[in-house]
Amino acid sequence: MLLLAPISLSAARPELWQDLPDPQHHASQQDLCTADALSPSRLIVAGWACRCCSHADKRRQILGFLLPGDFVGRVLLPDLPLPYGVVALTALKTVSARPLVEAAANPDSAALARAVRLTAHLDDLLLFNQLMRLGQQTARERVVHLILELHERLGWVGLTRDDRFAMPLTPDVLADALGLSVVHVNRALQQLRTDGLLDVGDGTVALLKPEQLQDIAKWTSLSGTLKQ
């Protein structure tokens, strides 16, 4: 039987969900799910994706990023159409999450059921973070805040090393996520670089002064709230 870490599916040890059935590969830019369709019940094993609302006039808003260990779609409302699309940002590997979801329905596996619920809770938290960024923060703060969020989430699944991680996001994806123009995202990054706070380039990020960055972004750890 599966044993999960107490935080969420994302935080379960990778070896647990990498062996789920029906592995599939998706090319970068491919839709995993279009808006208003039923979302597949799948888990991301490798690669990055995003939830994304494209409103007609070529403006699009990225609602959040999906990282290895994350659920595609909504765990608790699998039967309702997704109000957003899910798009692969890199080459992607996913597996079926059905065994997990079905096992969670079994009254015996309370821990798994709890992990599923915590996953939904985490989704909410991430969405609120996103809202706070867009509604309250300046460009500089938003960039740092998002990077810290990604850093924490990737840490859960062992994808960071020494405050450094791979971030396969093009500037325009970043811009769509932060509600800023590409140019301005670049400016903010540039300044953070010259301030010696972080080192971004070529698909990787290094947090040079983590405490100072947390200060700038008013960051509060997610695991704090998730632990209960």
Add this chain to the structure above:
Amino acid sequence: MLLLAPISLSAARPELWQDLPDPQHHASQQDLCTADALSPSRLIVAGWACRCCSHADKRRQILGFLLPGDFVGRVLLPDLPLPYGVVALTALKTVSARPLVEAAANPDSAALARAVRLTAHLDDLLLFNQLMRLGQQTARERVVHLILELHERLGWVGLTRDDRFAMPLTPDVLADALGLSVVHVNRALQQLRTDGLLDVGDGTVALLKPEQLQDIAKWTSLSGTLKQ
């Protein structure tokens, strides 16, 4: 047995949820639930409230408004702490939603269970609307978009008349919801007024040219997506 409209709890006919037990009254500005506490399982019968994240340095972001018929907290995760607070914006009357939630768990009442799930779905939709406003829209667009959203939601529970409704929001509440400064919200409202598009004042709003407003805000009806 309760019969609900096919959209959500909000859209159920008011006479159905006004008779739920344990009515309570709350003063304006009172907290219905503080952040990180368990949310009460209650329904709003009269008055407005909001979900609201107050981050230390006196910036606060309103995540969304709660109107008559709305659930306080999250229907699907009643056992996890709310990541935001709920605050009354006017004098408020609430009732216990327990009978509804318990009835929904009964396998006989599939329609009610569906309504509960649609309520959660609607919450998501509203949150995404809010994200799109904050991330993609200009001040003018945001104001109009929010007003159209409120108009539609209030329409569901019979609180509109001829494109006119009561909106008991002070400018600073509006500002916190839209991620704008009070002054700028006023500017936007003022211009909409002089453009003859809407008439705001003294707690009521009138949509003078609905189609034009929908155009400005790129509004798409919620019931469209909810009907499925």
Add this chain to the structure above:
DNA sequence: CGACGAGTTGAACTTTGTCAAGCTTCGTGG
């Protein structure tokens, strides 16, 4: 070698925020 595209920079412009002053409204106390 040149053309292309992604990433970066600079400068003008637009949108939004800030500050300060004026205007209501409303409740209070003389």
Add this chain to the structure above:
DNA sequence: CCACGAAGCTTGACAAAGTTCAACTCGTCG
């Protein structure tokens, strides 16, 4: 009943933040 002060709403002028457009760099690929 009226004057007063306080608080909230509104407006104007200026400052700051962000956007747009265009030019420039620098690898990569033909």
